[in-house]
Amino acid sequence: MSRADHDVVVIGGGQAGLAVAYYLRRAEIDFVVLNADDRPGGAWLHTWESLRLFSPAGYSSLPGWPMPSSRTAGFPTRDEVIDYLTRYEERYRLPIERPCDVRSVERDGELLRLEFEDRRSITARAVVSATGTWRAPYIPAYADRDRFRGVQLHSADYQNPDPFVGKRVLIVGGGNSGAQILAEVSEGAETVWVTRKDPVFLPDDVDGRVLFERASARVPGDFDPAANTTLGDIVMVPPVKAARDRGVLNAVRPFERFTESGVVWRDGSESRHDAVLWCTGFRPATDHLRSLGVVESDGRIEVVDQRSVKEPRLWLAGYGNWTGAASATLIGAGRTARELVPRISAALAEAKSSPDLDGRT
Ligand code: FAD
Numbered sequence: 001m002s003r004a005d006h007d008v009v010v011i012g013g014g015q016a017g018l019a020v021a022y023y024l025r026r027a028e029i030d031f032v033v034l035n036a037d038d039r040p041g042g043a044w045l046h047t048w049e050s051l052r053l054f055s056p057a058g059y060s061s062l063p064g065w066p067m068p069s070s071r072t073a074g075f076p077t078r079d080e081v082i083d084y085l086t087r088y089e090e091r092y093r094l095p096i097e098r099p100c101d102v103r104s105v106e107r108d109g110e111l112l113r114l115e116f117e118d119r120r121s122i123t124a125r126a127v128v129s130a131t132g133t134w135r136a137p138y139i140p141a142y143a144d145r146d147r148f149r150g151v152q153l154h155s156a157d158y159q160n161p162d163p164f165v166g167k168r169v170l171i172v173g174g175g176n177s178g179a180q181i182l183a184e185v186s187e188g189a190e191t192v193w194v195t196r197k198d199p200v201f202l203p204d205d206v207d208g209r210v211l212f213e214r215a216s217a218r219v220p221g222d223f224d225p226a227a228n229t230t231l232g233d234i235v236m237v238p239p240v241k242a243a244r245d246r247g248v249l250n251a252v253r254p255f256e257r258f259t260e261s262g263v264v265w266r267d268g269s270e271s272r273h274d275a276v277l278w279c280t281g282f283r284p285a286t287d288h289l290r291s292l293g294v295v296e297s298d299g300r301i302e303v304v305d306q307r308s309v310k311e312p313r314l315w316l317a318g319y320g321n322w323t324g325a326a327s328a329t330l331i332g333a334g335r336t337a338r339e340l341v342p343r344i345s346a347a348l349a350e351a352k353s354s355p356d357l358d359g360r361t
Contacts, residue, residue, distance in 0.1 A: 002110045005122040006032050007348055009114055011102045011288065012130035014042020015062060015085060015330050016318025019337035020128050021094045022063050027345050032122075034114070035098040040089055041082035043134035049160045050184060051078045053330075054176065054208030054235040062088055063334040074238070075207070081330075104291040105129075105314070110351075112313050125351065126344055129289060130317040133282035133328075136299060140172075140280055143257035150261070151275040156282070161185045164275055168192075170263065173279030174199040174251060179234045181279055183243035192271070195251040200233040208235050284319045306340050307347075315344060 008024055010017045013035030024031045037045060044051075053060050053075045057067040060076065067084045070076040076084075089096060101117040111123040137156040139145075145152075151163075155177040165188035171178055174195030182193050202210065234240065243249045255263040262272040283299035294301045294310045301308050301316060306323050308314040316323040317333070317340055324336025 002123075004111050004125045006030055006124045008126045008128060008344060009034060009112075009122065009124040010128045010130055010317075011105075011114070012042070012132060012318070013037070013040065013089070013096050013098060014044075014130065014132050014318065016132065016327065016333045016337070017042075017128075017130035018085065018089055018094065019062050019333040020130060020317050020340060021089075021096075022092055022334075023337050023341035024344075025092060025094065027341050029341070029345060029348070031095070033094060033096040034100040034102055034116075035096055036101040038099040040086040040096075042085065043132050044078055044081045044085065046134055046156065047078050048155070048158050048181070049078070050239070051180070052076060052237065053081065054237055055331075056207070056209075059209050060330040061334070062330060063338065065091055067330070102288045104288055106291055107311075112311075124313075125348055126313050126315060128315045128317055128340070128344070129286065131285045131288070132318055133285055133320075135285040136283040136287075137278070138281050138283050139278045142255070145258050147260050148258040148262075148276065150273055153275065153277055155181060155277065155279045158277060161188055164189045164277075167274040168262075168272060170194060170273045170276045171279060172254075172276060173281065174234075175279065175281065176234055177281075178279035179240050179243075179249070180237065181277055182248065183239040185277065186243055186246070186248040191248060192273070193249070193251045194254055196254060199251055202233050202235055204236045204241065206235070289314070305343060306336065307343065312347070315340060 007029050008031040010020050010031060010033040013033045017033050021033050055075060057069050057076050061067045065088060067076065070080055102114050103117050104115045105127055106113045106115065108123060111125060112127050113121050113123050115121045134156060137154040139154060158181060161184045164185050168190045169185055170192050171182045172194045182191055185191055255265045257264050259270065262270060264270050286295050286299050286301060289295050289301065292311050294308050294314065300322060303309065303316055303323060306315050306317065317337060318327055320328050324332065326332025327336040
C-alpha cells in the first residue's frame with residue numbers, strides 16, 4: 001500500500017464532523033479534521049442572532065457528552081450551541097486544523113489527495129466529507145430577479161431585523177427559517193409571506209423532538225400529530241406563536257415575476273417592496289468534490305450506506321436524510337457517525353489485506 005499522511009481525513013468541523021471524529025478516536029483510527037472556519041461552531045457561527053434550538057438540550061447532544069441545559073429560559077441559544085461544540089472538541093482533544101479550506105479532492109493512485117486554498121496538500125486512504133450546507137444557499141429561479149432594485153438577502157446572511165424596520169418586506173420560503181425570520185421582521189416591518197404551498201405547522205405543544213423522531217422513524221404509533229412530519233415542518237416556537245397571534249402568519253402563493261420596485265402576482269396585480277428575504281434553503285456544499293466526478297446537479301452524491309458509489313474511498317456525513325436518518329441534526333449526527341465509523345474501519349482493513357496491482361499484499 002502507498003503511504004498516506006492519514007488513514008482518514010474528515011473535511012468539516014461542524015457537528016457532523018465532530019461526531020465522526022469522536023467515533024474515529026474511539027476506534028483508534030489515525031485521522032485529522034480540516035475545518036475552513038477559524039473557530040469551532042460550524043454553521044451555528046453564521047446563523048441569525050436570535051436562533052435557538054427547537055428541542056431541549058438533552059435531546060440535542062453529540063455522542064459521549066450531553067449538552068448542558070440552557071442557562072436562559074427555553075431551548076438553547078445559538079451561542080450556547082457554539083459553546084457546547086467548542087468545549088466538546090476540547091474535551092475529547094480532537095485533532096482539528098483550522099482555518100483549512102479544502103479546495104478539491106483528487107485521486108492519487110490508491111489514495112485521495114486533498115488540496116488546500118494555500119496550495120498545500122495531504123493524502124488519505126479515506127475521506128469523510130462533512131461540509132454541511134451553509135456555504136451553498138439556494139435561491140429558486142424567479143423571472144426578472146435581476147431587475148429588482150431593492151435589497152435581496154438569503155437567510156444565510158440574515159442577522160437581525162434591524163435593517164428592515166419600517167420597510168415593506170417579502171419573505172419567501174415556508175420552512176422554519178421563513179417562519180422564524182417572518183416572526184421577528186414583522187414586528188417592525190410590513191411583511192408578505194410567500195410559500196409554494198400551505199406551510200405545515202406542528203401542534204403548539206410539540207417541539208422539534210418529533211421531527212427528529214419522525215426522520216429516524218422512532219416514534220411509536222400512538223403519537224401522530226402529523227404522520228408525514230418532516231424536518232421542514234414548522235415548530236411553534238414562542239416568537240412564531242406570537243406572530244400568529246398578531247395575525248401575520250398567513251402565507252400566499254408565489255408571484256409571477258419581479259419588477260424594479262416589487263413583484264407582479266399571478267392575477268396581474270402588482271405590489272411594491274423594499275426587500276426580499278430568501279428563506280429558501282440550501283444545497284449540499286460539495287464543490288470541493290466536483291473534481292472526483294461524483295457530484296450530481298443538485299449537489300448530492302449517490303451513496304449506499306454513506307459511501308459514494310462512484311468513489312468508494314469517499315464517505316459522507318451530515319447534509320440530510322440521504323446521508324443517514326436526521327443526520328443534519330445534533331442528535332442524528334451522532335447516530336449516523338456511530339454507524340459510519342465501523343464501515344470505514346472495515347473498508348480500510350479490507351484494502352490493507354487485498355493485493356495491490358503488482359500482486360503484493
Ligand atoms: P455545518 O455545521 O455547516 O459544518 C460544516 C463545517 O464544514 C463548517 O465549519 C464549514 O466551515 C466547514 N467546511 C465547509 N466546506 C469546507 C471545505 N471545503 N473545507 C474545509 N471545511 C469546510 N439542528 C439541530 O440539531 N437542532 C435544531 O434545533 C436545529 N434548528 C435549526 C433551525 C434552523 C432555522 C436551521 C436553519 C437549522 C437548524 N438546525 C438544527 C440544523 C443545523 O443548523 C445544521 O443542519 C447543522 O449545523 C449542520 O451540521 P454539519 O456539521 O453537517 O454542517
